[in-house]
Amino acid sequence: NKYTIAVVPGDGIGTEVMDATISVLNELDIEFNYIYAEAGDACLEKTGSALPQETLDIVRDADACLFGAAGETAADVIVKLRQEMKMFANLRPVKAYPNTNSLSEDIDFMIVRENTEGLYIADKEEFTDDGATAKRVITREAEERIIDYAFQYAKDNNKSKVTGVHKANVLKKSDGLFKEIFYEVGERYPDIEKEDFYVDATAMYLITQPESFEVIVTTNLFGDILSDEGAGLVGGLGLIPSANIGNYGALFEPVHGSAPDIAGKGIANPIAMMLSAVMMLRYLGESESAQKLDNAILKLLTEAKVLTGDLGGNATTNDVANEIIKLLR
Ligand code: NAI
Ligand code: MG
Numbered sequence: 001n002k003y004t005i006a007v008v009p010g011d012g013i014g015t016e017v018m019d020a021t022i023s024v025l026n027e028l029d030i031e032f033n034y035i036y037a038e039a040g041d042a043c044l045e046k047t048g049s050a051l052p053q054e055t056l057d058i059v060r061d062a063d064a065c066l067f068g069a070a071g072e073t074a075a076d077v078i079v080k081l082r083q084e085m086k087m088f089a090n091l092r093p094v095k096a097y098p099n100t101n102s103l104s105e106d107i108d109f110m111i112v113r114e115n116t117e118g119l120y121i122a123d124k125e126e127f128t129d130d131g132a133t134a135k136r137v138i139t140r141e142a143e144e145r146i147i148d149y150a151f152q153y154a155k156d157n158n159k160s161k162v163t164g165v166h167k168a169n170v171l172k173k174s175d176g177l178f179k180e181i182f183y184e185v186g187e188r189y190p191d192i193e194k195e196d197f198y199v200d201a202t203a204m205y206l207i208t209q210p211e212s213f214e215v216i217v218t219t220n221l222f223g224d225i226l227s228d229e230g231a232g233l234v235g236g237l238g239l240i241p242s243a244n245i246g247n248y249g250a251l252f253e254p255v256h257g258s259a260p261d262i263a264g265k266g267i268a269n270p271i272a273m274m275l276s277a278v279m280m281l282r283y284l285g286e287s288e289s290a291q292k293l294d295n296a297i298l299k300l301l302t303e304a305k306v307l308t309g310d311l312g313g314n315a316t317t318n319d320v321a322n323e324i325i326k327l328l329r
Contacts, residue, residue, distance in 0.1 A: 021276075028328070064283060065250070071258040099301045103207070113223025114219050119221040161192065162217060243276070262309075
């Protein structure tokens with residue numbers, strides 16, 4: 001198989017963790033055709049645009065996109081990319097790896113967040129005479145699409161339960177509808193257990209019983225907040241990948257930013273970027289290679305213990321890449 005991958009390293013440690021990840025991907029038995037494209041602060045400086053049309057075209061034509069991190073322009077770049085590519089699902093795996101600051105070793109669940117509506121619609125926000133209002137939009141089409149995606153994800157990944165998260169006791173119409181659609185769609189998946197919780201209770205359960213979750217599906221704002229709580233549960237930005245999936249493309253990126261405080265020193269942890277590549281491999285259907293790379297990362301953390309500063313070690317970004325390459329061979 002041969003895939004065309006749009007590679008957008010971006011700013012700061014984005015370029016460093018991307019280099020490390022590409023060197024590791026080159027060890028797998030898959031032929032990738034990388035097409036590099038620019039975006040972010042440096043790109044804005046150089047070209048006058050943080051996300052040039054050329055980059056959008058490259059991402060649109062590719063089988064998948066690997067994105068490093070942007071700096072101050074991140075919100076514009078990522079939001080625009082998501083919109084242009086109609087990437088409706090944001091996936092955040094919350095998985096405990098050994099030798100990290102995880103709350104428990106048995107945490108392993110996926111947060112599936114609706115990415116196109118809810119409270120995050122800029123043009124539905126406006127100033128009023130005495131303040132400002134934001135409008136929360138819940139459509140049947142978008143919620144059905146994300147809920148079905150979550151159940152299908154559960155089915156494809158041998159998960160036994162999906163949890164729908166909402167606030168239907170207060171938001172009776174909008175989240176009442178979300179809850180209704182959750183159980184409607186759930187009927188198409190008779191083998192998968194369904195449960196639903198209020199978002200505030202979920203925030204607590206994530207701390208008190210994180211092992212009990214398998215797949216969480218929720219609307220845009222709740223998903224954003226619970227995702228960062230999930231990141232906190234398993235300790236550390238340097239380890240957390242994410243995916244944005246749509247009908248016209250998919251983009252994989254670490255959750256962290258350009259980290260100006262450590263950029264240029266060669267000490268960033270490349271694992272979040274590498275785990276983003278693992279998600280990309282699974283998306284492309286290359287599950288064997290995905291597992292191989294995932295296993296190598298696990299071994300690095302448990303046995304080789306080549307750890308960067310954020311994990312209490314003193315390895316460089318290149319040390320980690322070289323050790324992963326050794327483990328893959
Ligand atoms: P950040 O994620 O860049 O850094 C937060 C802290 O975590 C820093 O102390 C940093 O050194 C550390 N850190 C992050 N990733 C690390 C890694 N891989 N290895 C070791 N340590 C790591 O977030 P911050 O400081 O809030 O934002 C910095 C810049 O990044 C801003 O310009 C912001 O707009 C941008 N940003 C971009 C994102 C994106 O491209 N998706 C996401 C978040 C922030
Ligand atoms: Mg966030």
